[in-house]
Amino acid sequence: MGENTTPMNTHLAIQQQALQRQQIELESAIEELDTNEAWKVIGNIMVKKDPQVLKKELQEKLATVTNRLERLQNASN
Numbered sequence: 001m002g003e004n005t006t007p008m009n010t011h012l013a014i015q016q017q018a019l020q021r022q023q024i025e026l027e028s029a030i031e032e033l034d035t036n037e038a039w040k041v042i043g044n045i046m047v048k049k050d051p052q053v054l055k056k057e058l059q060e061k062l063a064t065v066t067n068r069l070e071r072l073q074n075a076s077n
Contacts (some may be wrong), residue, residue: 012076019069026062030055 038051 008077012072016069016072016076019065019072023062023069026058026065030058030062033058034047 031046033051033055034053039046040049040053040054041047
């Protein structure tokens with residue numbers, strides 16, 4: 001079995017892909033928040049929220065995901 005196909009490397013690759021998808025989704029959501037009205041899904045309901053407040057929350061979440069992705073990439077090197 002090669003070094004790149006160990007269960008740990010496979011797990012890291014799956015985590016990395018999930019974080020990359022999340023990063024792309026967050027970036028797209030932030031770009032779309034240039035409106036007067038925004039909604040946030042909480043559980044099974046949608047709550048109206050100030051777009052700037054929601055944008056700040058998404059930017060903070062994006063920073064967290066980006067940091068986790070960087071740490072994961074450093075761990076796999």
